[in-house]
Amino acid sequence: MTEARRIRVRGQVQGVGFRPFIWQLAQRFDITGQVLNDPEGVLIFAQGVALDAFTTAIRTDAPPLARVDAVESAPCEALGTDSFDIVASTGAGAETRVTPDAATCGDCLAEIRDPADRRFGYAFANCTHCGPRFTILRALPYDRGQTTMAPFNMCDACRAEYENPADRRFHAQPVACADCGPRVWVEPESDGDPITDAADRLLNGQVLAIKGLGGFHLACDATNAKTIATLRERKRRPAKPFALMGTLDMIRRYASVGPADEALLADAAAPVVLLEATGDSLPDGIAPDQITLGWMLPYTPLHHLLLTAVNRPLVMTSGNLSGEPQVIGNQEARDKLGAFADAFVMHDREIARRLDDSVERADPPMILRRARGRVPGTLPLPEGFDDAPQVAAYGGQMKSAICLIKNGQALLGHHLGELDEALTYDAFLQADADYADLFDHKPELVACDLHPDFRASVHARGKGLPVVEVQHHHAHLASCLAENGWPLDGGEVAGIILDGTGLGADGTVWGGEVLLGDYHGFERHAWLKPAPLIGGDMASREPWRNALARLDQAGLHDWADALFGDQPLAMARMAMDKGLNAPLCSSAGRLFDAVAACLGICPKRQSYEGEAAMRLEALAQKAPPDEISFYYDITATGPNIDPSEMWATIRYDLSNGVSAEIIALRFHSALARVFAQAAGDLVSVKQAKAVVLSGGCFQNALLHRLTCEWLTAMKIDVRVLAHKTTPANDGGLALGQAVIAAARHLTNR
Structure with missing residues (x-):
């Protein structure tokens, strides 16, 4: 009927x-x-x-x-x-989601490679299954007039595709061709095809600024050590790894690509994927002292055309001044990247909002930076949050990201960066207004970090709405719970939260904690024995300061003198003794720095955040596998997790010729074991129903794996919750803040 x-x-x-x-x-x-x-x-x-x-x-x-x-x-x-x-779109407001930008699909790729096709060699081919979305969107609903494609009037051929429901380009808002759409050119201009010109420049050792989907990249030939050194010198970036772009065949030549890796590389999001470097060697300057390389497949027709013309992998690193957001405008690129680039590959389709490349790992699955291709995807809120109010949460000071809750969904925004940088803070303010406008978001309350001086916290308090202040590590725990769909009243979990620093509930600085809690609240069950942060924030940049604090604490003053005698030790010790800009801190991240410094890894200064820890992990990954069962003594007495005894053993091993690789592995194993034991004990006595792994230290794949192995070795029935689709680092804080604020509202209504 x-x-x-x-x-x-x-x-x-x-x-x-x-x-x-x-x-x-x-x-x-x-x-x-x-x-x-x-x-x-x-x-x-x-x-x-x-x-x-x-x-x-x-x-x-x-x-x-x-x-x-x-x-x-x-x-x-x-x-x-x-x-x-x-029929035509109707209504104002925004209750639906916007699709993230998607990598070029197979059909469009076949067209740009087919000499008989009218889009042969066209750098902006797309259809409803691929192409720009969020980076060109100005407002909802998603129609051409609301995107940066509005200035380009479709030719008759494109219009026929756009209006034909049987065509895969039906209502593909960015649809275009060489007759009517955006164009690409090279500056300084020369005769001939711009793709051929750009490829010739790359092969001749030039650095190019290339306009992509979410901003400019600085690109060069990844096989040319001299050009890579030039790029590092120009950008004043001595060691931070560069991302690479290549075809799958190219990537297989230089890296190990398993089935999960290949699936992630080929995902429509086209993230940068961390892969073990194997096979043929690339210049050491790409990722100094690392055993992994960050690879991505070409994700726009322009990238495909360039790679085909060059026929070798390319360095593709963010086009920005140090500490600033990625450049997105043509004139902005000329002004800011002129000192870095020998030439520019430009186009005339505007970028509505900047999005860095997402950075991910397939094994264990994790997102290190959530950006292009993943945003603005949303997460369904767990059971019990159905009646949650609209909430805006503003994250922390570093790896800033914004989270909105609305209609049972959480939208965790894109990676913004460090809010200490004025232009990044401007981008943060723009993102706040942008997301609110795009998604018609009208929060009833806002959430922020407990630290009163974070720019994000000051911004939240200035909104004129009820403010929920959330302790940093509680937010880490809650973000992992929310991502894993843990119900609002699912019970308490044991959270191993290991990161750099965050203001603790007691006013001290935390960073190596075992929390017993849920969305509603928490107790601090165990923590790394605090040590002074000599010089405050300087300690995060100069690893010797953390080593000095830990060695003096262990009574090894003479070893500290021998290792770091060229540093101002007397002044540093006076600061520790008198408590001058040397707050006590339980940071696991600073413990990594201390061990690295004792092994001679960038003891004086890190050239980028996390350098010492990343190099320590890479070192540990080179140790013989049978060393995995050995570990140093990190003792747990009551709530205090004390690494003091470990230092004398490390000193002994060094003096007896034990390799730095083995020492690094034993440290990782020791740290994983003691925290797994503390959390596992809470599960054993039925106080906790699961174990959560969160905080930036758990982006260390080795630490993540060892912690899971030690939990398994305890022979307890334990569910381990880890991050897979949101960052374990501060990029996920806003999600945790948002669900905690919502939980408090639902409890107190």
Whole structure:
């Protein structure tokens, strides 16, 4: 019997070819009616005999970039039409999600490689299954007039594709071709094809500034050691690893690519994927003292065309001044990158918002930087948060990101950077206004870090709304719980939270904690024995300061003198004795720095955040596998986890010729063991229902693996919750703050 239904589809359903997909389903099931986009997602009025099968197929056959969260169906009056039509978007506001930018699909790639195709060699080919989305969007709903493609009037051929429901470019808002769309050029200009010109420059050892989806990259030939050294010198970036771009065949030549790695590389998000360096060697200057390389596949037609012309891997590092956000405008690039680049690869499609490349790992799965390709994807809130109010959370001072809660979803925004930098803070303010406008977000309360002087916290307090201040490490714990769908009333967990620094609930500086808690609150169950942060923030930049504090604490003053005698030790010790700018801190990150300094790893100064710890991990990964069962003594007496005894053993091992690789591995194993034991004990006595691993130190793949192994060795039935789709570092703080604020509201209403 013929019936009529009103069908609402919620989720990531705009800008992914969903309306033509519905149109095609309607032809398949002989359905009449109409489909449109509106502020809540996709709305369908359908009538026919096979409505059940039609509705089921909406979920099961959805387009590749779609994410269907809900299909709601209710009877409605017959429309009185004998066709099925796609009609214009309606309504103001924004209740649906925007699709992240997606890498070039196979069909578009085949076209730009086919000399017989009208898009042969065109650098901006796209369709509903790929191409720019969030980086070109100015406002919702997602229609061409609301994007930076608005100035480009479609030619007749593109218009015919755009208006044909059977075509994969139906309502693909960035659709274009060489006759009507954006163009690419090289500066300084020369005769001939710009792709060929750019490739020749790269092969001749030049550094190019290339405009991509979310900003400019600085690119050069990844096989040219001299050019890489030139880029490092110009950018004043002596050691921080460069990202690389190559085809899959190129990547396999220089790195180990397992099935999970290959799947992640080929994901529509096209992130930078950390891979073990194997096979042929690339210049050491790409990633000094590291055993992994960050690789990504080309993700725009422009990148594909350049790589084909160059036929070798390219360095692709962020185009920015040190500490500043990535450059996105053409004139901005000329002004700021002129000192770095020999030439520019420009185009005339504006970038609406900057997005760095996402950085990820496949084994264990983790996101180190959540940005292009992942944002603005959302996470469903766990059970119990259905009635959560709209919340805006502003994260921390470093690796800043914003989180919005609305309608049972959490939108964790893109990586912004360090808010100490004025231009990054400007980008933070713009992102706050941008997300609120795009998603019609009207928060009832805001959340921020407990630290009163963080710029994000000051901003939150200035919003004129109720403010929920959240302790830093509690936010880490809650972000991991939320990502893993832990129910609001799911019970307490043991959180191993290891990171750099965060203001503790007792006013001291924390960073190596075992917390017993949930969304509602926490207790500090165990912690790393505090040591002075000599010079405050200087201690995070100069590892010798942390080593001095720990060695003096262990009574090894003479060893500290021998190792760091060229540093101002007397002044540093006086500061420790008198408590002058030397707050006590339980940071695991600073303990990594201390061990690294004693092994001679950048003791005087780190050239980038986390350098000492990253190099220590790389060193440990080179140790013989059978050393994994050995570990140093880090004792746990009551809540105090004390590494003092470890230092004398490290000194003994060094004096007896034990390699730095083995010492680094034994330290990792010791730290993992003692924290696993403290958390596992809470599970053993039924105080905790699971163990959470969070904080920036758990982006260390070796520490992550060893902690899980030590928990397994305890032979307890324990569920381990770790980050996979949100960062374990401070980039995930805002999610934790948001759900804690929501939990408090729901409890106190």
